[in-house]
């Protein structure tokens with residue numbers, strides 16, 4: 001089973017390596033970190049189906065649609081369909097319940113999709129993806145994605161206002177809310193620690209620019 005899972009992981013990671021990411025905040029390094037976060041969270045849930053979590057965490061962004069694109073809100077739905085299609089094309093055998101759970105986990109992972117989930121595996125994948133938006137890596141990704149959308153770091157007259165359209169505004173509007181949105185206790189704990197880095201960064205920034 002472990003050998004089979006490793007093989008599935010390799011096949012799907014190879015697939016994701018050739019998919020051009022929307023931006024460098026969603027590249028193959030992001031996929032690898034989300035997979036590793038998910039495996040770490042699985043350690044607290046031996047009942048979680050690791051095949052489901054492996055597939056969904058690697059394939060959650062398999063249809064990359066830029067945040068400015070009109071189809072962006074459908075990205076997770078399109079990724080869920082494409083994920084199952086890739087499993088069929090690569091002849092990766094799964095049960096009907098695994099199929100249902102993988103579709104659900106990919107569909108529900110996105111914050112913007114705003115869809116509730118009933119499956120533990122979906123909660124693990126969503127937490128794993130959200131953890132990559134917090135802490136030192138979360139800051140780096142925020143600036144990278146913001147830059148890809150042509151946004152300023154902050155607005156001169158309201159640098160610390162939680163608004164869309166700037167990197168700092170996004171941190172204050174969305175990223176600082178993520179620890180409270182985590183499903184699993186382990187993810188909540190990691191998120192709390194990672195938020196300390198963001199708080200320190202914002203305090204330092206305030207001293208530098210105000």
Ligand SMILES: [Fe+2]
Pocket residue numbers: 026030034060061129
């Ligand atoms: Fe992601």
